Amino acid sequence: MTGSDPVVSVVVVADGPWAETLRCLTALARAAAGLRHEIIAVDDGTSDETAHALPRLPGLTALRGDLRQGFAAAASAGASQARAPLLAFLHGDAEPHPAWLEPLLRAAAEHPEAAAFGSLMVRPDGLLEGSLEPAVPSPALEPVTALPSAALLVRASCFAAVGGFRPGAAPGDEGPDLCARLGAAGGRLLLSRESGVLHHGRCRPSPDRSVPPSPRAAGRGPG
Numbered sequence: 001m002t003g004s005d006p007v008v009s010v011v012v013v014a015d016g017p018w019a020e021t022l023r024c025l026t027a028l029a030r031a032a033a034g035l036r037h038e039i040i041a042v043d044d045g046t047s048d049e050t051a052h053a054l055p056r057l058p059g060l061t062a063l064r065g066d067l068r069q070g071f072a073a074a075a076s077a078g079a080s081q082a083r084a085p086l087l088a089f090l091h092g093d094a095e096p097h098p099a100w101l102e103p104l105l106r107a108a109a110e111h112p113e114a115a116a117f118g119s120l121m122v123r124p125d126g127l128l129e130g131s132l133e134p135a136v137p138s139p140a141l142e143p144v145t146a147l148p149s150a151a152l153l154v155r156a157s158c159f160a161a162v163g164g165f166r167p168g169a170a171p172g173d174e175g176p177d178l179c180a181r182l183g184a185a186g187g188r189l190l191l192s193r194e195s196g197v198l199h200h201g202r203c204r205p206s207p208d209r210s211v212p213p214s215p216r217a218a219g220r221g222p223g
Helices: 018-032 050-056 071-079 101-110 156-161 174-184
Strands: 008-014 037-044 061-065 086-091 094-096 114-122 141-143 151-155 188-199 216-220
Touching: 008 018, 008 071, 008 101, 018 037, 018 050, 018 086, 018 094, 018 101, 037 050, 037 071, 050 061, 061 071, 071 086, 071 174, 086 094, 086 101, 086 156, 101 114, 101 151, 101 188, 114 174, 151 156, 151 174, 174 188
Parallel strands: 008 037, 008 086, 037 061, 114 188
Antiparallel strands: 061 216, 086 151, 094 188, 114 151, 141 188
């Protein structure tokens, strides 16, 4: 690896309206500023202006699938183009906090025994997803048994060793399914309470257009 190679490849799965995807990518640009990274954005069969607007954005690789594949297949297509030893996955309905990525990279550097790292998933009302607990950032790293795919950092070697996301995983189960296989292979899973993502949830789905071939590269910009 040279000094110009990315440390992390961020794969964004865009399967909702363009405004949602643009919000995610705008926040990601802030969160990744100053870090050696590349962004791979996968358009999962949207039918609005995403198909035209996404490839025009500077600083990313845009992939396009003409028909809807689902998160697992779209994320895997993005990962297949990644160059970095760390893979970060973001769903288009997630809005990373400015401090989202750096704490995850630091945790990966300090804990080589861990395979995957997750963030606080914060609802728009300021509470943690799945609880009534307020989202309060702290330096703590907590061992966990599962992490969501909507905002996830995983070592590329570990991701490949367990076969990546399982195509048959039910929507929403892609992350826990992957984590179960990572854990079975001996990899630890760590939650960084210093890293956070505002998870809006799907506001309005883009119409599906069924099951297609793999996305094709639509353009590549600097990372």
